[in-house]
Amino acid sequence: MDRLAPSPAEVLDRTRRLTFSLDGRALTAFNGDTVGSAMAANGVTITARSFKYHRPRGLFCMTGACASCLCTVDGVPNVRSCLEPVRDGMRVRRQNAWPSADHDLLRAFDRGSAGLPAGFYYKLGQRPRFLWPMAEPVVRRVAGLGRVPHDRTPQHADRITLHVDTLVIGGGRAGLIAARDAARAGKRTLLLESRPELGGRLRSSTRPVNGSGLPAYQIAAQLDGEAREAGVEIRLQTPAIGVFEGPLVAAAAPDALLRIHPSEIVVATGALEQPAMFVNNDLPGIMLAEGVDRLLTLYGVLPGRRAVVVAYGQEGQETAASLRAAGAQVQVVNPPMETVVRAIGGARLRAVVIESRTGTRQIPCDLLVIGGLLAPSTNLVAQAGARLRYDDAAHWFVPAELPGYLRVVGRAAGQPRTPACSPPTPVPSHGKQFTCLCMDVTVKEMAHAIKEGFDSIELLKRYTTLSMGPCQGKACLQASVGVTAHLTQQTIAVTGTPTARAPWTPVSLATLAAGHLTPRKETAMHDRHVEAGAAFMWAGDWRRPHHYRDPGAECEAVHERVAVIDVSSLGKFRVKGPDAVALLERLYPGRVQDLKVLRIRYGAMLNDQGVILDDGTICRLGDDEFYVTTTTGGTSAMDQWMRWWLADWGLNVELVNLSGGFAALNLAGPRSREVMERVCAFDVGARALPYLAAARGDLAGVEALVLRIGFVGELSYEIHVPSAFGEHVWDAIMQAGADFGIAPFGMEAQRILRLEKQHVIVGQDTDALSTPYGAGLGWMVKGDKPDFLGRRSLEIARETGPAERLVGFTIEAGAVPPEGAAIIDGNRPVGRVTSSRWSARHQGGIGLGWVPSAWAEDGHTFEIVYDGRRATAKVALQPFYDPQGKRLRS
Amino acid sequence: MPLLVPCPGCGAREVAEFSYGGESNKRSAQDAPPSDLARYLFFRRNLAGEQVEWWYHRDGCQRWFLARRDTRTNVFAQTSWPRETASPLAGEGRGAG
Numbered sequence: 001m002d003r004l005a006p007s008p009a010e011v012l013d014r015t016r017r018l019t020f021s022l023d024g025r026a027l028t029a030f031n032g033d034t035v036g037s038a039m040a041a042n043g044v045t046i047t048a049r050s051f052k053y054h055r056p057r058g059l060f061c062m063t064g065a066c067a068s069c070l071c072t073v074d075g076v077p078n079v080r081s082c083l084e085p086v087r088d089g090m091r092v093r094r095q096n097a098w099p100s101a102d103h104d105l106l107r108a109f110d111r112g113s114a115g116l117p118a119g120f121y122y123k124l125g126q127r128p129r130f131l132w133p134m135a136e137p138v139v140r141r142v143a144g145l146g147r148v149p150h151d152r153t154p155q156h157a158d159r160i161t162l163h164v165d166t167l168v169i170g171g172g173r174a175g176l177i178a179a180r181d182a183a184r185a186g187k188r189t190l191l192l193e194s195r196p197e198l199g200g201r202l203r204s205s206t207r208p209v210n211g212s213g214l215p216a217y218q219i220a221a222q223l224d225g226e227a228r229e230a231g232v233e234i235r236l237q238t239p240a241i242g243v244f245e246g247p248l249v250a251a252a253a254p255d256a257l258l259r260i261h262p263s264e265i266v267v268a269t270g271a272l273e274q275p276a277m278f279v280n281n282d283l284p285g286i287m288l289a290e291g292v293d294r295l296l297t298l299y300g301v302l303p304g305r306r307a308v309v310v311a312y313g314q315e316g317q318e319t320a321a322s323l324r325a326a327g328a329q330v331q332v333v334n335p336p337m338e339t340v341v342r343a344i345g346g347a348r349l350r351a352v353v354i355e356s357r358t359g360t361r362q363i364p365c366d367l368l369v370i371g372g373l374l375a376p377s378t379n380l381v382a383q384a385g386a387r388l389r390y391d392d393a394a395h396w397f398v399p400a401e402l403p404g405y406l407r408v409v410g411r412a413a414g415q416p417r418t419p420a421c422s423p424p425t426p427v428p429s430h431g432k433q434f435t436c437l438c439m440d441v442t443v444k445e446m447a448h449a450i451k452e453g454f455d456s457i458e459l460l461k462r463y464t465t466l467s468m469g470p471c472q473g474k475a476c477l478q479a480s481v482g483v484t485a486h487l488t489q490q491t492i493a494v495t496g497t498p499t500a501r502a503p504w505t506p507v508s509l510a511t512l513a514a515g516h517l518t519p520r521k522e523t524a525m526h527d528r529h530v531e532a533g534a535a536f537m538w539a540g541d542w543r544r545p546h547h548y549r550d551p552g553a554e555c556e557a558v559h560e561r562v563a564v565i566d567v568s569s570l571g572k573f574r575v576k577g578p579d580a581v582a583l584l585e586r587l588y589p590g591r592v593q594d595l596k597v598l599r600i601r602y603g604a605m606l607n608d609q610g611v612i613l614d615d616g617t618i619c620r621l622g623d624d625e626f627y628v629t630t631t632t633g634g635t636s637a638m639d640q641w642m643r644w645w646l647a648d649w650g651l652n653v654e655l656v657n658l659s660g661g662f663a664a665l666n667l668a669g670p671r672s673r674e675v676m677e678r679v680c681a682f683d684v685g686a687r688a689l690p691y692l693a694a695a696r697g698d699l700a701g702v703e704a705l706v707l708r709i710g711f712v713g714e715l716s717y718e719i720h721v722p723s724a725f726g727e728h729v730w731d732a733i734m735q736a737g738a739d740f741g742i743a744p745f746g747m748e749a750q751r752i753l754r755l756e757k758q759h760v761i762v763g764q765d766t767d768a769l770s771t772p773y774g775a776g777l778g779w780m781v782k783g784d785k786p787d788f789l790g791r792r793s794l795e796i797a798r799e800t801g802p803a804e805r806l807v808g809f810t811i812e813a814g815a816v817p818p819e820g821a822a823i824i825d826g827n828r829p830v831g832r833v834t835s836s837r838w839s840a841r842h843q844g845g846i847g848l849g850w851v852p853s854a855w856a857e858d859g860h861t862f863e864i865v866y867d868g869r870r871a872t873a874k875v876a877l878q879p880f881y882d883p884q885g886k887r888l889r890s
Numbered sequence: 891m892p893l894l895v896p897c898p899g900c901g902a903r904e905v906a907e908f909s910y911g912g913e914s915n916k917r918s919a920q921d922a923p924p925s926d927l928a929r930y931l932f933f934r935r936n937l938a939g940e941q942v943e944w945w946y947h948r949d950g951c952q953r954w955f956l957a958r959r960d961t962r963t964n965v966f967a968q969t970s971w972p973r974e975t976a977s978p979l980a981g982e983g984r985g986a987g
Contacts, residue, residue: 245893246893246894248893259904609931639952640948643952643954647953647971647972648954648984650972650973786920792918792920792927793927796924
């Protein structure tokens with residue numbers, strides 16, 4: 001490591017050495033170093049290879065703005081190494097190079113760049129057409145930034161919502177003062193800073209500040225202290241990425257996405273240093289002034305021994321002084337009298353060519369500093385809806401017409417007035433001059449694109465990808481606009497800037513996905529299913545057993561003996577109150593009023609179009625108390641639906657969603673009563689507990705609600721107990737049924753069994769147009785009730801009759817067309833298969849599907865087309881199994 | 891989803907906690923002609939300006955309420971429970987009861 005003498009302004013702890021690797025080579029750093037500063041201290045000048053041409057790039061802005069130092073850190077691609085603190089043992093790799101960043105053979109693309117003109121990806125290999133499949137993988141391989149890791153290292157980011165009075169974006173001088181003053185005025189104040197330290201430009205400057213006699217970095221420390229003391233909450237390394245309506249500000253903290261709701265926003269994002277235009281303006285060794293200051297002051301690194309400083313303004317002069325003080329030889333170039341026209345070098349800058357009225361001269365150097373081309377950072381202000389106005393004195397756009405909640409302070413507002421330097425224009429010389437370093441866009445390509453007609457800044461941006469790279473214009477906006485204006489011979493004001501959009505700073509996918517959790521619900525009996533070797537599937541948010549063994553064997557266990565399925569995911573609601581009957585009478589098309597206590601009715605809920613939304617059972621527990629179930633998938637929608645009408649009607653009803661609180665299991669099969677007798681302390685006989693009756697009582701020591709209903713077509717009991725006892729009850733039933741050969745069954749067997757009974761699954765067999773009449777559920781509609789949801793629509797629908805009907809069918813020759821297959825009349829699709837399975841009982845394919853109403857008669861044959869084949873099916877209006885329902889009711 | 895929604899029970903919360911129920915819409919009477927039914931079921935005013943609409947605080951108090959919101963600015967002028975008779979929004983629900 002090559003360092004300057006320790007200074008009180010530095011951020012290093014020189015007593016702690018850290019070791020990290022760069023492309024496998026071990027390097028040392030001090031605690032406090034960033035990857036970028038450590039590379040510079042170790043003499044590494046190439047930090048990356050460029051996007052398209054694989055040109056060597058070095059540290060350029062050192063402020064996190066540009067893309068020249070993006071590295072892969074511990075497998076995470078595109079990390080801004082200039083801001084990323086070094087940790088012991090960190091593995092850093094430079095990107096987009098083969099075989100290495102120092103010797104990149106793909107540099108050939110630079111020399112042969114005539115083959116990569118503007119918009120090359122729209123043209124290359126597109127004609128003849130067959131070439132593209134070959135060209136595309138090559139383009140993808142050689143162009144780009146870091147690689148997406150293949151090991152799927154899970155990354156997690158939290159989502160944090162913050163409500164503050166004042167949000168200050170930017171922790172430089174103006175931001176610290178604004179935050180301090182807001183906090184002192186009693187406002188809850190949050191300050192966001194993208195860098196690892198506060199103070200902005202002051203922090204890396206050692207010049208004495210007028211009047212105070214203190215060096216700038218100490219003023220920064222003072223303001224920092226005052227802000228903290230005033231109670232400002234400070235978040236470092238947390239760039240604001242967007243301002244949205246509300247206002248809502250999104251910011252990317254190191255491991256969280258912040259969603260900030262401020263009453264007031266103060267934008268103090270400062271001014272961004274802009275590069276100059278000349279040939280080879282991207283060589284390693286060319287840097288912006290603030291980056292040089294940061295290396296010198298914060299990290300004690302001298303980035304070059306022979307420096308040329310192009311001083312567009314005061315900043316350049318100060319950096320020149322700092323370099324001299326650090327022991328470098330410095331020559332200052334003063335535009336516009338003198339201009340840099342060309343940089344010379346290979347892997348590193350060797351010399352610059354300067355042109356002035358007196359002639360051209362070449363200066364050998366290893367560092368070229370561009371100082372003082374400043375553009376107010378107005379992206380976030382523009383995102384917030386402010387209009388930008390071209391300011392003649394600033395030669396640039398300044399915020400105007402701000403929304404009421406927003407203030408812009410400091411250099412972002414163009415204050416103090418930055419020296420009048422017009423945006424850079426290209427030099428009339430051959431060789432690559434880069435407008436956009438991120439995407440490798442040169443002046444020549446822009447000229448080419450403009451000639452092709454892409455002559456507005458917005459079109460030019462899209463066609464050339466100018467300013468669309470990781471810097472999002474931070475390090476190229478002014479040059480982009482300046483060069484465009486120059487090439488189109490327009491003014492800067494007319495050329496304008498491209499629309500500002502989020503994200504202003506690149507963010508990781510983990511940050512974008514923050515807070516989007518996929519809930520995973522497991523029932524109380526989940527561990528038992530795992531022990532029994534269940535294969536699980538998703539049912540909404542639930543993990544449910546698809547099968548434990550062969551589903552056909554599971555069906556046989558239900559038909560022949562006894563089996564049990566976990567149905568805890570069903571929606572379960574308690575509906576209680578003086579108006580409970582009135583509510584249910586209006587929510588369901590069937591009658592509820594005359595339902596006796598501990599009796600059950602099937603019920604489907606409809607919307608006012610008469611379309612089936614969901615179905616389940618209604619069990620009356622008392623005069624004004626009901627237990628209502630819904631489908632697994634419909635639980636939350638029905639919760640919301642029922643509450644909506646409850647609110648609108650203003651009925652006196654308590655609706656409690658018990659879905660998570662109760663476990664449920666369905667014990668089914670001819671021997672299920674015998675199992676129940678062993679575990680229940682109450683009468684479960686056919687007389688005491690007939691079909692569609694319910695009982696409450698002690699089951700295996702637990703207060704249970706038992707419903708005699710049967711989705712799977714055999715004698716069966718649906719048992720509801722508090723979730724805490726789910727596993728206990730499951731165990732008790734498995735033990736009690738052991739002699740009978742009890743076995744668990746999964747959803748696949750349940751689906752076969754219900755299909756054999758032609759029981760409809762709402763949402764699978766029905767869709768957003770299905771009425772009870774079409775779905776064969778017309779029997780439950782009691783049109784003589786004065787009102788229920790869907791009543792008026794059904795009244796009209798009934799007169800015309802359904803155009804399509806849902807019918808059962810058998811399929812010939814053992815075929816099982818997939819669900820969704822088309823039902824055809826000749827060659828015209830007229831319906832579709834909604835459910836289909838192979839039934840061992842029936843020894844053939846069976847299904848449910850929608851057909852023209854005229855076909856809905858037993859024995860009508862029709863054709864189904866699938867996978868280019870045709871199968872013949874025959875309508876069967878009666879269930880395939882136990883059509884009279886004797887077994888169900890036994 | 892930027893804006894804050896003022897729930898009459900819980901105060902201003904992120905819109906992500908809510909479900910939007912659409913503009914309030916009078917339910918047609920049971921003996922109304924089919925044209926009235928069709929208007930209720932399928933037609934919306936789609937106002938550019940202040941409208942009364944339904945919101946549900948799904949991840950909060952789980953209650954539905956009515957709100958008067960300007961569709962152009964997302965400014966909520968008022969919110970209230972649908973049956974709050976003292977509220978200027980009283981009777982703005984579907985009025986089915």
